[in-house]
Amino acid sequence: MNILMLSDVYFPRVNGVSTSIRTFAQSLARMGHAVTLVVPDYGPGSGQEQHDGHGEFEIMRLPSRVIFFDPEDRLIRASALREVAETLAARDWDVIHIHTPFRAHSLGVRLARRIGRPTVETYHTYFEEYVGHYLPWLPAPLLRASARRASRSLCHGVDHLIVPTAQMVEVLDRYGITTPSTVLPTGIDLSEFARGDGARFRAEHGIAPQRPTLVTVSRLAVEKNIAFLLRVAKRLVGEFPELLFLIAGEGPDAERLKRLSVELKLQDHVRFFGNLDRRTTLLDAYRAGDVFVFASPTETQGLVLIEAMALGVPIVSTAVMGTATVLRDVRGAVVSAEDEAAFAGHVADVLRSPETRAALSAAGPQDARAWSTDGLMEQVVALYEQLARPRAVATPMTAEASS
Numbered sequence: 001m002n003i004l005m006l007s008d009v010y011f012p013r014v015n016g017v018s019t020s021i022r023t024f025a026q027s028l029a030r031m032g033h034a035v036t037l038v039v040p041d042y043g044p045g046s047g048q049e050q051h052d053g054h055g056e057f058e059i060m061r062l063p064s065r066v067i068f069f070d071p072e073d074r075l076i077r078a079s080a081l082r083e084v085a086e087t088l089a090a091r092d093w094d095v096i097h098i099h100t101p102f103r104a105h106s107l108g109v110r111l112a113r114r115i116g117r118p119t120v121e122t123y124h125t126y127f128e129e130y131v132g133h134y135l136p137w138l139p140a141p142l143l144r145a146s147a148r149r150a151s152r153s154l155c156h157g158v159d160h161l162i163v164p165t166a167q168m169v170e171v172l173d174r175y176g177i178t179t180p181s182t183v184l185p186t187g188i189d190l191s192e193f194a195r196g197d198g199a200r201f202r203a204e205h206g207i208a209p210q211r212p213t214l215v216t217v218s219r220l221a222v223e224k225n226i227a228f229l230l231r232v233a234k235r236l237v238g239e240f241p242e243l244l245f246l247i248a249g250e251g252p253d254a255e256r257l258k259r260l261s262v263e264l265k266l267q268d269h270v271r272f273f274g275n276l277d278r279r280t281t282l283l284d285a286y287r288a289g290d291v292f293v294f295a296s297p298t299e300t301q302g303l304v305l306i307e308a309m310a311l312g313v314p315i316v317s318t319a320v321m322g323t324a325t326v327l328r329d330v331r332g333a334v335v336s337a338e339d340e341a342a343f344a345g346h347v348a349d350v351l352r353s354p355e356t357r358a359a360l361s362a363a364g365p366q367d368a369r370a371w372s373t374d375g376l377m378e379q380v381v382a383l384y385e386q387l388a389r390p391r392a393v394a395t396p397m398t399a400e401a402s403s
Contacts, residue, residue: 001094001384002034004111006104010039010059013072014250014275015219016303017124020186021099027189027377029056036091038084038104040064040074060084072252076103085111093117094388099124101154109157118387119158123168126321127151129223129298148175155179160387162380164301165325184379185301185325187371193310196283205271207288212351213244215289215313217282217304218296220251225295227260228338232293234264235344240351245270245293248285286311290357291350293317295338302326309333310368314360316346326371332364 005025011018025035035057041064062084064074081103088111098108098121105121112119128147152175155161161181163169169181202209214233218224226247233245247257247270254272261270276282286292292308294317302323308315315333317323327333334350336343350356 001028001381001388002036002092003028003095003097003384004036004038004088004091004093004108005097005099006038006108007099008040008076008102008104009073009100010037012042013074016299016301017099019278019303020122020124020301023186023189023373024097024377024380025057027373028381031377031381033381034058036060038062038088038107040076042074070252076107078103081107089114095120095384097122097384098158101127101150105154105157112159118160118389120160120162120383120387121155121158122162122164123151123155123172124164124300126168126171126298126300128171151175152177160383162383165322167321167324168300182379182383184376184383185371186303187373187376188303188306188310188368190310190368190372192279193283193307193368196287196311198284198287198289201281201284201288207244208242211242211244212240213246213288213290214293214347215246215248215285215291216293217248217286217307218251218294220247220249220254220257222253223296223298224251224253225297225338226253226257228295228340228343229293230257230260230264230266230270231340232295232344232347233266233269235340236348236351237266237269239348243269246273246285246289247271248273248276248282250274283311286313289313291316291347293343293347294323295343296323297321297338299323305333306368306371309364309371312361312364314350314357315364316343316350318343330363330367332360332362332367334360 007021009017010021025037028035037057038060041061062076062080064076067073067075096108096112096117096119098105098119108119128144155177156179158179161179162184163181164185166183169183216229218226220226233243237243258272261267273285276285286308292313292315294305297320299322305315305317305323305326309332316336317327317333318338319327319335327335334346336346
């Protein structure tokens with residue numbers, strides 16, 4: 001099949017959506033399908049970024065500008081959409097897969113109407129829970145209502161939705177969205193998580209082999225609830241005076257979290273590593289942890305939990321939205337309520353017991369097999385084929401496509 005994917009976000013912007021899109025594109029390309037990905041240009045070097053797939057699929061980067069309230073992200077320029085529209089319309093696509101609800105969505109929907117091809121959109125992000133963190137000067141109820149209204153409009157503009165979890169389907173049902181949907185998590189390529197050397201990471205960063213160590217991998221944003229994990233670490237230091245908490249990731253909340261670690265007197269117990277290479281040092285960082293901790297309440301999937309499982313890192317996590325699906329019936333994780341004392345108690349239990357850590361570690365890779373891309377991508381292709389039927393060609397694309 002010839003598949004066009006469009007997104008307003010991709011590497012070098014590191015987050016779960018970028019990871020999911022890359023996994024989709026690489027997996028489909030390895031199955032023999034032709035994939036073209038249209039994404040923003042993030043400036044010099046972004047086209048050479050390591051996550052571009054090493055030639056496995058085509059990437060078209062469009063000129064974009066910084067978003068003033070979210071400088072990590074980019075907005076594709078309207079002029080770029082107008083210029084690329086004719087090029088894309090001239091090519092023979094079987095399906096158009098949209099991954100984000102902004103200008104990429106607008107281009108994808110109008111292109112599909114012009115050439116008469118089906119549209120699929122993955123609902124990656126629980127926007128109702130996110131918008132207040134990025135536009136804090138506006139009333140939260142108004143923002144949430146606007147997010148729900150926008151979701152209804154956008155979802156009703158495509159032929160089919162891919163939704164990562166059943167919990168997210170329930171949310172969309174509450175919004176009144178009637179577009180047909182299929183629950184299909186992205187999963188991970190398990191072959192990428194067969195490596196990682198925790199001892200090497202510890203040695204390179206001067207961390208003693210026996211030092212009790214927690215690790216989390218996350219975008220540093222308010223909605224990820226990392227401040228909660230810092231307060232949990234504060235509770236643990238009394239019993240584990242050598243405790244170290246490794247935080248891998250970057251984001252707009254980084255400076256606040258660093259200040260909070262100082263306020264909690266955790267300077268000697270927390271290290272921020274920024275974004276690490278997903279093929280090397282990030283795998284090492286995962287494996288350097290005795291316990292992987294996570295408490296985000298807004299995940300549509302929770303891919304980092306699957307990655308930690310695949311690497312055999314014992315997990316203590318809350319289970320909300322997408323993480324509830326990932327952690328259901330697993331044997332490699334301990335599920336906790338979002339209560340500092342309870343969560344700290346679960347982590348302490350794991351740190352105290354080598355036997356518990358060994359059992360959780362051994363079970364994790366088995367749990368992760370359920371999330372292998374191999375079977376999941378076959379379902380995606382079956383959905384594409386079902387939708388790729390002859391369709392009437394609509395009116396030519398107008399300037400509205402670039403609005």
